């Protein structure tokens with residue numbers, strides 16, 4: 001009813017990478033409800049988070065004034081009550097807080113590192129990486145992509161030449177076969193999942209592969225609940241069948257790929273009969289899946305953190321890329337590779353250069369010509385040609401004493417890092433920590449100065465979803481109290497650190513980004529303001545963008561994609577007598593990441609108010625714990641107590657633990673061992689002991 005609101009503003013859901021467009025209904029400077037609108041990814045649909053998860057914007061925990069740690073505050077730690085922070089922090093003016101923040105950073109070169117966030121807009125992410133590179137002369141800047149799809153991107157860049165998806169998820173409408181592996185889209189990409197379900201209802205062959213059962217199973221032609229960590233064995237076995245039965249696309253391989261003979265030879269060792277026990281899937285099923293996928297006219301592969309968050313995450317993705325290439329399932333309608341992005345702007349923040357190896361558009365920091373193209377635009381000196389440190393390496397460098405000051409925007413490493421006590425100890429060791437956020441997050445607990453920032457509904461900026469769709473976010477309400485837009489805060493801080501930045505708006509920043517980002521060709525701020533979304537690449541000012549890329553070759557030498565054979569590497573932390581079960585972590589439908597937003601959303605928190613884990617009913621019986629009772633989970637890193645749910649989707653030797661709950665932080669338990677290529681930690685596999693609490 002139009003009486004219910006004063007105005008409506010089109011924007012983009014701030015949660016997952018699907019990037020649903022929303023209409024924010026505003027009354028008296030408050031968002032009162034939200035409806036889906038006809039964006040290219042969602043066509044009017046929303047999930048429970050998009051529809052009901054907006055009231056955190058107006059929560060009374062919002063930061064409204066800059067805060068500075070009191071000289072007599074207790075030692076740094078998770079000891080700040082968001083309702084009673086006055087013992088630890090005092091209010092400050094913006095001038096005092098910005099001067100204080102800048103004083104602790106300016107001139108400290110390599111002692112400073114920065115974490116931006118996939119919650120940032122493209123413009124904020126671009127400014128943040130520029131702040132570190134221009135202001136401090138190095139590349140120690142990263143964000144949560146390192147914890148998410150870094151290994152997928154490493155494999156895609158290596159073998160396809162581009163880290164983004166080759167086809168939008170909506171292209172499943174044109175497919176007749178699709179694999180969903182290591183992803184639980186009904187919970188984590190719910191609107192994308194509606195397209196997957198429709199595909200299956202139309203008769204498409206849906207192949208779901210996951211160590212944990214899931215609701216998509218109901219729609220699947222094949223459900224492969226394989227042993228955790230056995231991805232490479234299983235995928236190589238499937239590809240072995242494709243080679244053995246000559247189901248591959250010889251013409252495609254000859255025209256568009258390289259290193260096929262090496263891949264073929266490597267796969268000879270992976271007969272399904274040999275791999276069946278290792279991956280827990282019988283040989284006949286592996287053969288049937290190989291035939292169904294290879295014989296499909298158009299096939300897509302979707303994957304998530306279940307693939308990427310392993311020490312062999314890059315190898316897992318290499319296998320998926322090889323599978324798509326050998327079957328010719330790339331570059332056509334209904335065919336392609338699609339790592340489902342987890343956060344609203346993890347694609348855009350990565351595109352904007354918020355990573356230690358790459359400047360915007362994945363241009364190498366090691367390339368002199370690339371750096372000089374940027375420093376020319378920035379009007380500044382050259383900076384380091386060495387790749388910077390990644391998220392977890394930065395925390396190690398704090399412990400080693402190399403990094404002493406940090407600027408953290410929107411990221412919450414005190415919850416999100418693996419072996420999180422190690423990260424918390426590092427944050428406590430810093431002699432200067434600047435945190436810019438909307439809440440007093442767990443990370444802000446460790447800050448020396450806190451800069452109150454803006455929620456998505458309070459600012460302008462573009463974001464890029466999992467489909468490569470650049471979309472316009474618009475302000476619907478004003479920030480609370482003295483909170484400011486993030487681009488303006490970073491700009492002020494840069495000026496006080498000696499950088500001559502003259503931006504007046506995010507549109508100015510976007511115009512600068514376009515100077516060195518070919519991906520934004522034909523995409524302008526005005527166009528986005530008019531059209532809401534444009535997919536990159538866009539071939540002309542009228543082209544809405546290309547949903548499918550690489551139909552005529554790849555951005556690699558000779559235009560050829562590459563087969564990179566993958567060998568089996570065991571998980572790092574294997575079960576033993578003391579830690580006999582396997583822990584895997586993830587999100588659940590109602591909560592998003594570290595919970596700072598969704599746990600402050602009344603509806604979502606009412607549905608899922610308590611830290612929980614899922615165990616097979618037979619495991620609960622053995623433990624003597626009733627569903628709803630509590631268990632203690634212990635790994636080599638630490639221990640938490642959580643409520644236990646009975647869930648047949650979890651194998652008897654596994655436990656699934658969501659990571660949104662500070663009172664039982666999953667990352668106290670997780671293993672920081674890294675994939676050597678993507679530098680992503682092995683969140684998805686830790687040896688664990690489960691006991692009645």
Ligand code: SF4
Nearest residue numbers: 013015016020047050
């Ligand atoms: Fe938001 Fe993702 Fe849900 Fe869409 S599917 S409404 S983007 S959380």
